[in-house]
Amino acid sequence: MxxxxxxxxxxxxxxxxxxxxxxxxxxxxxxxxxxxxxxxxxxxxxxxxxxxxxxxxxxxxxxxxxxxxxxxxxxxxxxxxxxxxxxxxxxxxxxxxxxxxxxxxxxIAMVFQHFALFPHWTVAENAAYGLRVKGMKRDERREKALKALEQVGLTAWADSLPSELSGGMQQRVGLARGLATExxxxxxxxxxxxxxxxxxxxxxxxxxxxxxxxxxxxxxxxxxxxxxxxxxxxxxxxxxxxxxxxxxxxxxxxxxxxxxxxxxxxxxDRGRVFTAEDVSNDPAAMKLGSDNAEDAMRAMEDLNRNALYVVDDKDNIAGVVTYQDLAAATLDEATPNPVLEEVMITDYPTVDADAQLNELYGAASGGLPIAVTDDRDRLVGVVEPEAVFAQLSGDCETDAECPSEDDDAAASLETPKTKEREDA
Incomplete structure (x- = not known):
């Protein structure tokens, strides 16, 4: 920049x-x-x-x-x-x-706390003040003032006096006056x-x-x-x-x-400061059509996660699979190593990267990791529920201390085989 x-x-x-x-x-x-x-x-x-x-x-x-x-x-x-x-x-x-x-x-232009509008001038005339100082002709400054008023939603009040406007509307006139000079x-x-x-x-x-x-x-x-x-x-x-x-x-x-x-x-309120992007993990995912249940379980053990998203060849999400569901499916003798399509969950939470954490509370309560997607609905990150709650509570003194794929705090997402290794 x-x-x-x-x-x-x-x-x-x-x-x-x-x-x-x-x-x-x-x-x-x-x-x-x-x-x-x-x-x-x-x-x-x-x-x-x-x-x-x-x-x-x-x-x-x-x-x-x-x-x-x-x-x-x-x-x-x-x-x-x-x-x-x-x-x-x-x-x-x-x-x-x-x-x-x-x-x-x-x-450069300046907008002050006190509106400093001329009470006997119309809204449009006030918005055009800076243009008048610049020596612009009446018709041209009227046109630019109306454009600025449109930007702040005050076109309909262009010919009203400031006294006819609320305080918030008067401040919009002050903002329009600043914008009019571009x-x-x-x-x-x-x-x-x-x-x-x-x-x-x-x-x-x-x-x-x-x-x-x-x-x-x-x-x-x-x-x-x-x-x-x-x-x-x-x-x-x-x-x-x-x-x-x-x-x-x-x-x-x-x-x-x-x-x-x-x-x-x-x-x-930390929920209004931090976003999904601030607490998201790397978007590790399984590939639809090429990975199977054993592949997914092995990946979860390596990453110390209890669920992974499944994406197609364009990185669009097809669903999410959990270790628990995969483990149960592999016990079925008829399909000892099922394809992911047979066990994945297709109803899953998604958010934009700039979503504030207070918007994620409901999704995090569901237990599944939250998929972070871009404007083309591709998977770009994953937010674990524990990371949301830790950041909201202030338990993370720094972003790096929130649960992530590389942190010991991720142990709260134990897979069954991870637990077996620890007990041994």
Missing amino acids: PVKLAVRNVFKIFGERTEAALQQLAEGKTKEEILESTGATVGVQDASFDVGEGEIFVVMGLSGSGKSTLVRMLNGLIAPTSGAILIDSEDVASCGRRQLRDIRRDK PEVLLMDEPFGALDPLIRREMQDELLVLQKSLKKTIVFITHDLNEALLLGDKIAIMKDGRFVQVGTAQEIVSNPADDYVAAFVADI
């Missing part, structure tokens, strides 16, 4: 004695100590990160952590004390006024913070749906960790102006960098 936004060693010190403050930061002094000795306030210290093209990068932190200062530096509203902020090859931190104006007009980078500073919880969740879901088609490069600011975990491809957690951890939602929940992060993630 090509890097769209690159931030390198950015500092922001508020006050007159910036050099002294930077020196004391280098010596390891805290924000409080620096404020007391220099009168300068550390807003952001040594922030470095990359945002890939089409990625949502979420910056999460409590009030005073520096996240809003950081996002305002990204579009030049606040000048950094030092460091570089590159959009493609253009440095927002050091460019002149004309170049900065062009970057703001052509490459920016390459979209900055969102707590855009859903003023909404009630139900509307806020709806807006989060709508943003994710919209992002699948638009694939914008987004920097999203929030103080809500659940929101960060839901939206972020990558998440940065800020404290006292610095990043304490940057990673995916799964990395942060599984391996918090310190006690500060651990306290944040302690009560997180």
Whole structure:
């Protein structure tokens, strides 16, 4: 994924004695100590990160952590004390006024928490504000504004006034205004913070749906960790102006960098963070028409599994066979080594790789391994029920500690012959 936004060693010190403050930061002094000795306030210290093209990068932190200062530096509203902020090859931190104006007009847009809509303008006129600033003609900006409103589901309200819209709809107008200029980078500073919880969740879901088609490069600011975990491809957690951890939602929940992060993630719903792909095993499977019962039982013993899927020559699933059923079938003298078609189960659970674990609970309760399939219904992974329950309960401190084909924890899936060997 090509890097769209690159931030390198950015500092922001508020006050007159910036050099002294930077020196004391280098010596390891805290924000409080620096404020007391220099009168300068550390807003952001040594922030470095990359945002890939089409990625949502979420910056999460409590009030005073520096996240809003950081996002305002990204579009030049606040000048950094030092460091570089590159959009493609253009440095927002050091460019002149004309170049900065062009970057703001052509490459970057911002959506704020407070809608800041003009009350006497229609919804379409508000959505077209950025285009008006760019000097676009009325008919053309109306056309682009209507397209943006269509993207957020507000076409029917184009000629209404903001006062006729609910809070969530007004925030959609703010989002449409940002999209209308077709920016390459979209900055969102707590855009859903003023909404009630139900509307806020709806807006989060709508943003994710919209992002699948638009694939914008987004920097999203929030103080809500659940929101960060839901939206972020990558998440940065800020404290006292610095990043304490940057990673995916799964990395942060599984391996918090310190006690500060651990306290944040302690009560997180893991079922909404981890997906089927996070706990899936290699899609070892038997081949329809060529493998028989003995082949399948031997494979299960080698893999320490109690069930395996059966696929055709295109890797499409035909069914699943269990060790118990195969063992019972081989006792029949009439068919001592039956073909798999005769004993396989054709009613089996399947999920997409990006299915959240809380969606897998019912399937896992059935006892059979869950087939992970791609958009062509081919087998790409297998989720054992024990892996789902272990991850949901938080028993896995890291993904690697969840039951998998190579872990000792897989002993809970004992095959009869594995058990015999252990007893011996």
